[in-house]
Amino acid sequence: MDAQAIERVRRRFPALNTPEVVYLDNAAGTQLPERVIAAVGEALARLQVNRGGAYAPSRRVTARKEAVRARTAAFLGAEGPEHVAFGPNATTLVTLLARAVGDALAPGDEIVVTSLDHHANVDPWRALSARGVVVRTWRPRAPFGTLQVDDLSALLGPRTRLVAFTAASNALGTRTPVAEAAAAARAAGAWVMVDLVHAAAHELPDVARLGIDLAVFSPYKVFAPHLGVAYLGPAVRDRLGPPKLSFHPADDPIAWEPGTQSHEAIIGWGAALDHLGELGAEAAAAEGTAVGGEREGWRLAYAATARHETELCRRLLRGLDALGMERYGLPGVEDRTATVAFNHPERPAAAVAAALGDAGVAVAAGHFYAHDLVFHELGLATRGGAVRVSVVHYTDGADVQALLDALAGI
Numbered sequence: 001m002d003a004q005a006i007e008r009v010r011r012r013f014p015a016l017n018t019p020e021v022v023y024l025d026n027a028a029g030t031q032l033p034e035r036v037i038a039a040v041g042e043a044l045a046r047l048q049v050n051r052g053g054a055y056a057p058s059r060r061v062t063a064r065k066e067a068v069r070a071r072t073a074a075f076l077g078a079e080g081p082e083h084v085a086f087g088p089n090a091t092t093l094v095t096l097l098a099r100a101v102g103d104a105l106a107p108g109d110e111i112v113v114t115s116l117d118h119h120a121n122v123d124p125w126r127a128l129s130a131r132g133v134v135v136r137t138w139r140p141r142a143p144f145g146t147l148q149v150d151d152l153s154a155l156l157g158p159r160t161r162l163v164a165f166t167a168a169s170n171a172l173g174t175r176t177p178v179a180e181a182a183a184a185a186r187a188a189g190a191w192v193m194v195d196l197v198h199a200a201a202h203e204l205p206d207v208a209r210l211g212i213d214l215a216v217f218s219p220y221k222v223f224a225p226h227l228g229v230a231y232l233g234p235a236v237r238d239r240l241g242p243p244k245l246s247f248h249p250a251d252d253p254i255a256w257e258p259g260t261q262s263h264e265a266i267i268g269w270g271a272a273l274d275h276l277g278e279l280g281a282e283a284a285a286a287e288g289t290a291v292g293g294e295r296e297g298w299r300l301a302y303a304a305t306a307r308h309e310t311e312l313c314r315r316l317l318r319g320l321d322a323l324g325m326e327r328y329g330l331p332g333v334e335d336r337t338a339t340v341a342f343n344h345p346e347r348p349a350a351a352v353a354a355a356l357g358d359a360g361v362a363v364a365a366g367h368f369y370a371h372d373l374v375f376h377e378l379g380l381a382t383r384g385g386a387v388r389v390s391v392v393h394y395t396d397g398a399d400v401q402a403l404l405d406a407l408a409g410i
Contacts, residue, residue, distance in 0.1 A: 001308040027390035039271035043264035068270040077206035085256035087228040090216040091120040098124035100240040107132025115372035121195040156188040167199035171370040172329030173339030182211035224272035225265040305393035313338035319404040338391035359406035364388040
């Protein structure tokens with residue numbers, strides 16, 4: 001994406017067209033393009049009804065929701081829409097999945113979690129220890145916080161039933177070798193649960209190809225409203241008891257959606273998929289090629305934005321090093337998303353984030369719900385955690401420079 005393309009993209013995001021703040025806390029939630037805001041507004045204005053009714057607005061909202069479900073399955077690389085469930089957020093969905101998996105386990109069965117993950121993909125699984133499930137921890141290696149499949153293999157045994165890990169660290173940006181880890185887990189007879197929340201803003205998921213059985217992600221971190229999505233693969237969906245009401249068919253996705261969902265958020269997510277498709281069409285046009293289907297358009301969009309994000313990440317890393325900041329995680333741009341954790345050598349993380357906020361630069365500080373990683377593996381409890389900067393496709397060079405200038409002034 002060249003400078004003109006980035007400027008064209010930024011004009012589509014109302015929040016970026018005000019001088020109030022530079023958004024570099026995108027890992028906590030991305031801004032929304034105008035088309036998403038308009039879709040949510042239309043849903044609230046004209047489709048504030050429930051699904052399943054015999055009247056026209058209810059028929060429309062049912063059709064819109066199910067169309068988005070089918071497109072979400074395509075986005076995930078899933079086998080079909082029956083494998084996709086919506087929920088309020090990923091944390092709630094992991095909790096539901098963990099309870100269902102727990103019902104299928106026996107005392108002495110084993111689960112592997114990591115100390116790299118957001119605790120949404122850790123604590124619900126650790127809670128199963130109250131049922132007699134043994135929980136083992138796959139720890140990232142120092143000094144860069146990387147998960148090695150050899151270390152996972154040493155934890156697997158004949159009673160390993162599930163391995164839960166993230167596709168990319170929300171704190172460090174570090175990517176996990178998903179396909180290799182999934183293959184090792186499956187060879188041991190275990191199900192594979194992957195947190196796609198951070199990765200989905202930076203790479204197109206492909207759950208079936210990668211050998212994933214269960215997954216979650218959050219559309220509100222992919223340019224959509226607050227919403228969660230769960231994937232239940234064919235190896236597990238019919239073997240788990242969904243949190244359904246008694247009269248719901250167990251093979252209907254609604255069985256995994258207790259209560260009325262946010263139809264406006266689901267419709268907004270559909271508009272975010274349109275936004276990604278538009279990016280793909282523009283990328284294809286710039287290369288003089290055609291888009292061969294919606295998923296191919298999304299693939300082209302991610303390929304184009306990845307190049308842009310990588311270059312910004314390279315500039316960010318160089319700038320932080322020049323300012324003498326203490327960085328954590330991988331030293332370069334390989335095997336990571338454009339998400340960087342660091343500390344000022346003399347000030348606590350919260351003080352730096354507050355000073356940057358006063359300068360109009362939005363970042364995060366603390367443990368980012370990756371408590372085990374930040375406080376224990378990295379040993380940053382006395383520093384109050386770290387400062388996190390996260391870049392997405394609408395970030396530009398001026399945003400990165402604003403951060404570096406503000407840091408230089410602290």
